[in-house]
Amino acid sequence: MPGDYVRRTAGSRRLYRRASRVFAGGVNHNARYYEPYPIFVSRARGQHIWDEDGNRYTDYWMGHMALVLGHSPKVVVEALRSQIANGTHYGMGSGLSVELGEEIQKTVPCAEMMRFCNTGAEATMYLVRLARGYTGKRTVIKMAGGWHGYNTELNKGVHAPFDGSESAGILPEEQAFVKTVRFNDLEAAEREVKAAGGDAAAIFLEPVLGAGGCLPADRDYLKGLRELADRSGTLLAFDEIITGYRVALGGAQEWYGVTPDLASFGKIAGGGLPLGLVCGRKEIVSLADPTRKERLVAIGGGTFSENPLTMAAGLATVRYLRKNARTVYHALEKAGERTRKGIDGAFRELGIEAHTTGLGSLFLTHFGPEPKNAEEMSREDKRTQKEYALRLMSGGIFILPGHPGGISTAHTEKDIDDLVELSGMQAQYLRQRKRIT
Numbered sequence: 395m396p397g398d399y400v401r402r403t404a405g406s407r408r409l410y411r412r413a414s415r416v417f418a419g420g421v422n423h424n425a426r427y428y429e430p431y432p433i434f435v436s437r438a439r440g441q442h443i444w445d446e447d448g449n450r451y452t453d454y455w456m457g458h459m460a461l462v463l464g465h466s467p468k469v470v471v472e473a474l475r476s477q478i479a480n481g482t483h484y485g486m487g488s489g490l491s492v493e494l495g496e497e498i499q500k501t502v503p504c505a506e507m508m509r510f511c512n513t514g515a516e517a518t519m520y521l522v523r524l525a526r527g528y529t530g531k532r533t534v535i536k537m538a539g540g541w542h543g544y545n546t547e548l549n550k551g552v553h554a555p556f557d558g559s560e561s562a563g564i565l566p567e568e569q570a571f572v573k574t575v576r577f578n579d580l581e582a583a584e585r586e587v588k589a590a591g592g593d594a595a596a597i598f599l600e601p602v603l604g605a606g607g608c609l610p611a612d613r614d615y616l617k618g619l620r621e622l623a624d625r626s627g628t629l630l631a632f633d634e635i636i637t638g639y640r641v642a643l644g645g646a647q648e649w650y651g652v653t654p655d656l657a658s659f660g661k662i663a664g665g666g667l668p669l670g671l672v673c674g675r676k677e678i679v680s681l682a683d684p685t686r687k688e689r690l691v692a693i694g695g696g697t698f699s700e701n702p703l704t705m706a707a708g709l710a711t712v713r714y715l716r717k718n719a720r721t722v723y724h725a726l727e728k729a730g731e732r733t734r735k736g737i738d739g740a741f742r743e744l745g746i747e748a749h750t751t752g753l754g755s756l757f758l759t760h761f762g763p764e765p766k767n768a769e770e771m772s773r774e775d776k777r778t779q780k781e782y783a784l785r786l787m788s789g790g791i792f793i794l795p796g797h798p799g800g801i802s803t804a805h806t807e808k809d810i811d812d813l814v815e816l817s818g819m820q821a822q823y824l825r826q827r828k829r830i831t
């Protein structure tokens with residue numbers, strides 16, 4: 395099977411060899427590596443990407459799920475074109491950032507006040523700082539499999555066995571007050587809050603576990619976490635960097651009807667350009683106000699925070715989504731359901747146990763029993779999952795192996811039917827392989 399992949403991707407293979415001499419592991423994000431080597435992209439448009447060899451793929455990776463209107467949508471391209479002529483970097487605030495902030499305030503239930511930064515990893519780092527500064531407590535409770543970017547504190551318990559640091563360069567002391575609990579397990583969170591003995595600053599989670607398996611939280615679980623947080627004087631914080639502006643206009647907090655105290659956003663909110671955003675209740679976020687007389691909860695900023703290109707792209711995207719919310723989110727939800735049901739049906743028809751999890755336009759196919767949390771997901775058949783993704787690539791569909799897919803408004807019903815059809819071919823192949831072995 396990789397044979398076909400290798401035959402079609404000689405240009406990517408050559409670039410990968412060169413990249414390996416320049417970048418550690420030949421990539422600039424660990425998630426982008428897969429065996430035997432990743433494709434290198436030469437251009438993108440709508441629902442498609444093209445690799446170095448000119449192969450066209452229907453793209454479901456969508457730039458780490460940051461693109462909900464497809465690649466280079468007209469509204470964003472036009473906004474960027476006119477902004478480039480007016481300056482690419484001010485290093486000061488602008489009307490654009492105020493307008494984007496106001497749009498976000500209007501659309502995200504918890505966003506009474508916010509700060510922009512450049513990446514999700516920065517936003518979640520600031521979120522932890524705000525939670526600790528506001529509560530005066532130290533412990534942050536996160537989920538096993540929860541991914542919040544490469545910042546030092548939260549880079550813990552992401553991969554099995556879910557109890558340690560993800561990097562030899564991070565000291566255990568730096569993560570001493572970050573605790574990991576099982577996702578979708580209210581009692582586990584209750585136990586950890588109790589164990590913290592009044593020191594729990596925040597319960598922090600993705601409402602749909604992303605890298606941890608594209609696993610949606612149960613509604614009652616999130617409601618239970620909200621009550622637990624209120625009962626124990628702990629903040630509830632959502633990482634909406636994937637779910638923000640994807641599962642609903644107001645993110646997962648709107649979809650579930652559970653409002654957190656703090657939230658991080660990124661990806662779609664920046665129109666597909668680099669953005670991080672930390673937002674939440676005014677009395678918490680205003681602790682970062684540098685004009686305050688009391689001790690500041692410094693969350694700072696960066697050289698490129700509120701850069702006008704991201705602001706223009708984000709504003710064009712969020713405005714478009716707000717104006718078209720009803721049709722966009724209905725269509726994305728329907729497309730997601732068609733995808734999940736179609737793929738599972740294609741495998742089940744041939745007796746292969748597969749479960750496509752997700753919410754709205756997010757999906758990931760698992761081979762084995764349906765997982766409810768990252769621990770269960772880590773025991774599934776990863777080899778088949780990766781092989782499936784490679785086979786899809788040979789058929790002109792790109793899903794980053796082992797990672798969730800995100801459907802955009804540029805995808806058509808035919809695109810989804812093609813994905814289902816190719817899944818059926820993979821099912822046939824797996825059945826044949828089972829017979830032979």
Ligand SMILES: Cc1ncc(COP(=O)(O)O)c(C=O)c1O
Pocket residue numbers: 458512513514515516518541542543544600604605633634635636660661669
């Ligand atoms: C849920 C979640 N949080 C945080 C991040 C980190 O964002 P960034 O990659 O922009 O640092 C990601 C990135 O994929 C994410 O999926």
